[in-house]
């Protein structure tokens with residue numbers, strides 16, 4: 001499905017979200033709080049639009065996705081970004097590789113999202129963070145009703161006019177409705193082993209940005225120090241954050 005939507009993916013996103021995606025993406029980048037010299041995994045990165053802000057800031061970002069169609073469009077647009085084919089439920093990276101991991105509008109599409117949360121924990125360094133942007137539940141009832149109308153009626157109708165595979169946008173609407181709400185997803189994160197889980201609603205809860213940290217334990221802290229090739233002082237800063 002994502003191979004099919006790849007060529008027009010970003011344009012259709014802008015149309016269907018009425019430009020909101022740009023604001024949502026800014027909030028994700030702020031929540032990541034990463035700086036030059038750090039390594040970021042952008043999982044389910046698609047065409048790399050969610051990876052671009054890190055590359056633009058000189059941060060070492062890996063854009064990983066399992067749709068070769070999306071990756072090809074991404075590589076054509078941004079040859080400077082490292083695109084890697086990989087499955088979120090069986091990531092092709094070693095333990096404790098990334099300072100921060102993020103997934104934007106991707107977790108809902110993964111067949112086994114709980115497994116992906118565990119895999120993201122595995123590849124993130126102790127003390128490192130996870131930021132998830134995903135569609136969620138509007139909190140005010142009237143707003144929720146208006147949004148549901150848009151999702152189930154207007155969105156598929158607009159998609160017929162602008163998208164290359166309109167069925168994918170029927171799936172989009174249905175998958176958003178079936179997705180757990182903010183608190184439920186926060187509980188999944190905790191169950192997967194993530195710590196200090198918080199979230200922030202955007203556009204009244206149409207989107208939620210969850211943030212969490214990988215706990216530092218005596219065991220994983222020592223393993224991370226042993227594996228680390230850079231200055232130990234910098235690593236200490238990361239793991240005590």
Ligand SMILES: C[S@@+](CC[C@H](N)C(=O)[O-])C[C@H]1O[C@@H](n2cnc3c(N)ncnc32)[C@H](O)[C@@H]1O
Pocket residue numbers: 002043044045046047048049050064065066067070086087088089103104105106109110111
């Ligand atoms: C809606 S796109 C999001 C792309 C990008 N992160 C963005 O913000 O525009 C969802 C992506 O999830 C990817 N995806 C779904 N299941 C996956 C899996 N198991 N492993 C890796 N990528 C997956 C799809 O291929 C698709 O590119």
